[in-house]
Amino acid sequence: xxxxxxxxxxxxxxxxxxxxxxxxxxxxxxxxxxxxxxxxxxxxxxxxxxxxxxxxxxxxxxxxxxxxxxxxxxxxxxxxxxxxxxxxxxxxxxxxxxxxxxx
Amino acid sequence: xxxxxxxxxxxxxxxxxxxxxxxxxxxxxxxxxxxxxxxxxxxxxxxxxxxxxxxxxxxxxxxxxxxxxxxxxxxxxxxxxxxxxxxxxxxxxxxxxxxxxxxxxxxxxxxxxxxxxxxxxxxxxxxxxxxxxxxxxxxxxxxxxxxxxxxxxxxx
Numbered sequence: 244x245x246x247x248x249x250x251x252x253x254x255x256x257x258x259x260x261x262x263x264x265x266x267x268x269x270x271x272x273x274x275x276x277x278x279x280x281x282x283x284x285x286x287x288x289x290x291x292x293x294x295x296x297x298x299x300x301x302x303x304x305x306x307x308x309x310x311x312x313x314x315x316x317x318x319x320x321x322x323x324x325x326x327x328x329x330x331x332x333x334x335x336x337x338x339x340x341x342x343x344x345x346x
Numbered sequence: 347x348x349x350x351x352x353x354x355x356x357x358x359x360x361x362x363x364x365x366x367x368x369x370x371x372x373x374x375x376x377x378x379x380x381x382x383x384x385x386x387x388x389x390x391x392x393x394x395x396x397x398x399x400x401x402x403x404x405x406x407x408x409x410x411x412x413x414x415x416x417x418x419x420x421x422x423x424x425x426x427x428x429x430x431x432x433x434x435x436x437x438x439x440x441x442x443x444x445x446x447x448x449x450x451x452x453x454x455x456x457x458x459x460x461x462x463x464x465x466x467x468x469x470x471x472x473x474x475x476x477x478x479x480x481x482x483x484x485x486x487x488x489x490x491x492x493x494x495x496x497x498x499x500x501x502x
Contacts, residue, residue, distance in 0.1 A: 258461060271469070273447060288383045299460050305388040307443060307451035307469050309424045315465035316454075334383075 250343035252327045259321035259345055261292060261300075263314045263329050271306040287312060287331045294318065294327050321345050388450050393477050396442055396450050397486050405479055408433065408487035413478045415493055419470065422495040428465035433482035436462035445474035470495050 246266035253260050265287065272284025286306040292299050299318040321327070323345050330340040387399035397405045414428040429439050439462060440453040451468040462480070470476075473494045480487050 269469075297459075298457055300464075301455040301457070302464075303383055303388075303453045305448060305450055305452065307446050307448070309467040309469050313426075313465070313467045315428075316460060317463055318460040320459050 245337060245339050248329060248331075248339065248341040250327065250329055250341055252321070252343045252345040254321075254323055254345065255317065258317045258319045259294070259327065260317045261315065261327055261329075261343075263290075263292075263312075265290075265312045265314070265331055265339075267310070267312060267331070267333065269306060269308055269310045269312060273306075285333060285335060287333045290314065290329065290331045292316070292327060292329045294321055295325065299327070384453070387453065388448055390449055392444065392449055393442060393479070393488065396440070397479060397488075399450075400438075400440065400453065400479070400481070400486070402481065402486040405486035405488040408480070408489060411478050411480050411487060411489040413476060413489060413491040414465075415476060415491060417492075418494045418496060420496050422470040422472070424467050425470050425493060425495070426465070426467050427476060428463070429478040429480070431462040431478075431480045431482070431487075433462065433480055433487060435483040436480055437484075438481040439464050440479040441466070441468060442477040442479060443468060443470050443474050444477065445472055446470065449477075 249264040251262045267287050268285055270282055270285040274282045276282055284306055287304050290302040300316050325345050326342045328340060328342040330338060332338040387396055390396040390399045410432040412430050415426060419425040427441055429441060436456050438455050441451045442449040443451055452466055454464045456462055475490050475492050477488050477490050
């Protein structure tokens, strides 16, 4: 199981600002190991953030997103104490969901 | 070497990934994922191809989109890029790096209530133009910013 995400959700000017740090290799599939064999691609393909069951961000990523990806976005309609959930799925089908409380 | 590599990648990476995923039915595990991965968009080599793969015709240059990133990135593996837009009815925001093997780095769907702002970090193989493509009101708009990537460890 992959390491947990670090999620912060803060109120900024009446909007919720979400910052997510995911732990993932984000291997492009372009690198070779010391024997010259191709290192297979392994990267997060989709990221979904929800708040009260409503999707607030839905992303598709390619391998060009940096290792241990960072993501930040803002949405309106959230209140302190409510939860924001973030789920990622990688190209091997592995997935992880974490949540944070808006403060 | 690079030609071989290109060919190899072209033929294999996308195909194996999709085959793996399909054979295990993995991509369909979560019905909450509204859209499946747009393989064609992530294979496209330049701005126009990417816009077409995303479902548009052409993109118009717009001054209402802002890319925030360093002018010079010392480490191409971690280039912070933020995109914001003042266009009304923004539906999606995509980040493209022109000279990467595949241009599209990330594509974000922006539902109503979410600000037209995303910030993330991308990899860049070399100095290149970064495009931000914004879909607003059914139309595609873009803006471009050059980011220089310094090679070597001295941080030029």
